[in-house]
Every structure is written in structure tokens, then in C-alpha cells.
Amino acid sequence: MGKRVADLLVETLQAAGVRTCYGIVGDTMNRIAHAIDRSQIDWVHMRHEEAGAFAAAAEASLTGRLTACAGSCGPGSLHFINGLYEANRNRAPVILIATQIVRQDLGFESIQEIDYDDVFKGCSVYCEMILTPEQARRKAVAACQAALTKRGVAVLVVPADVANATSHEEAPYAVHARRPLIRPSDADLDEIAAFSTRAMRSRSTRAPGVQVRMTRWWPPRRV
Numbered sequence: 001m002g003k004r005v006a007d008l009l010v011e012t013l014q015a016a017g018v019r020t021c022y023g024i025v026g027d028t029m030n031r032i033a034h035a036i037d038r039s040q041i042d043w044v045h046m047r048h049e050e051a052g053a054f055a056a057a058a059e060a061s062l063t064g065r066l067t068a069c070a071g072s073c074g075p076g077s078l079h080f081i082n083g084l085y086e087a088n089r090n091r092a093p094v095i096l097i098a099t100q101i102v103r104q105d106l107g108f109e110s111i112q113e114i115d116y117d118d119v120f121k122g123c124s125v126y127c128e129m130i131l132t133p134e135q136a137r138r139k140a141v142a143a144c145q146a147a148l149t150k151r152g153v154a155v156l157v158v159p160a161d162v163a164n165a166t167s168h169e170e171a172p173y174a175v176h177a178r179r180p181l182i183r184p185s186d187a188d189l190d191e192i193a194a195f196s197t198r199a200m201r202s203r204s205t206r207a208p209g210v211q212v213r214m215t216r217w218w219p220p221r222r223v
Contacts, residue, residue: 002168005136006035009097009158012137013068014039016144018095020059021068022052028073028099028160041068049076053083053094060092066148070097073160074112078119084153085123091151095143096120100129102161116157125150129157133167 003011009032013021022044025033036043046052052069060067071077077098087094098116100106106113120127126146130136140156147154 002133002166004031004035004163005130005133005158005165005167006031006163007038008136008167009140009156009163010035010039010041012140012144013066013095014041016148017066018068019065020044020056021070021097022046022055023070024049024052024072024076026072026076028101028163029070029076031160031163032070032097032099032158036070049079050082053080053096054086055083056094057083057087057090057092060087060094061090064093066093066095066144068095068097071099073099073101074114077116078114081119081123084120084155088123088125088153092153093147093151095147095154095156098155098157099163100157100159103131103159104161106159116155120153120155123153124155125152126154127157128155130159130162133162133165136162136167 018041020042021036023029024046025043033043044052044055046055049069049071052071056067056069059065069080069083071080077096080096080098084094084096098120100116101110101113117127117129126143128139128143130139143154143156146152
């Protein structure tokens, strides 16, 4: 038995390491919001989508973890634009689920119809619309991997009727979260401090009695 596309998308986001999704629920977002509510991903409701994009960018930058934001069709998802430019330029792995009007109304200048591909191409490393339910898992995986490997913003456009449809695809597509960022041990910091002290003492311009002291924090590195 197949799964609804909304559930497949949330399942893929969770497998990719997403723990938080920022946005505003409504209209074309409802089905995906229900799927997030049943998952382990925390939904953070914002007063404005722009603030949600900045919040997602901040979390992604601080943790190195893929972070999501999601919005409704039309101006809902469009309001993320400023925060997404910031995230993409800072190489923060963020994915936007931009919901869209139903497919049968696309191309007729319908109310709240926006060409997201044209809007987001300047601030993303990946931007694609899911055209059929069978494409859902593959494009969701591609979006997550693009955001993680290219260190930038991925935009996944999801028409409302596709999110509510059932996908019968059983393809073995999967995405795995990167290892988390960690801080080095005290021994590593002592070694760095000793190396820095030796380097300073080797300089002829070094003032007598100057010592290098390291704090117990260092920018995180991957292992």
C-alpha cells in the first residue's frame, strides 16, 4: 500500500537529519503540516515567513544540520526570500518546502500562482517542482543531498494536489544525515595552545613574557 506524498516528504526530511521546521500553516500547507505533527520534527510557528527563514539559517549555521522551513502557496513561500539569500550566501544547509496551487490551475495566472523556479534560482543550489506523486521521494532525496553536499538552500515545490496524493513507488532512494558537529577534547585544545605558543616564541618581534592562552572552546570540526 502506498503512502501520501506529504508523509514521504516528512519521512525523507527526518532521515536527512531535520529536527526543526519553521513556517506558517495554512491553505496548501495543511497536509504537510499534519504529517510533520505526526513525526519527530518540531514545528515552530512564526509570525512571519521571513523570520522563519532567518531562524532556519541560524540553526543550520550553528549546528551544521539540515534545517527546514515551509510555507503556503503564493506570498506565503515568497516571504522566505530574504532569509534564503542569507542562508545560501553563508552556505547554510536549509531546505524550503514551498507549496503550490493544484497542478490543473498552473499556467493560467491563477490567484497566488508564482513561478518559484524563477524566484528562487538566484538563492538556491537546487530548485525543482514535484510533478507526479512517483517523483516525490526521488526529488526530496535530491533536494536534501544538494543542500547538505553543496552547503546551500534547496527548494522543493509541492503542489497541493500532489501532497495529498498517494505514491506507490517503492524505489530504494534514501538520504542519510551527516555526522553531527562536535567540539574537540581538552587534550586537543592543549595541543593547539602549545603549538600556538611555540609559534609565537619563534617570532623575533615577540615581546618578552608574552604567553598564548587558549579558551576551552574551539570552532567545531567534523569527525
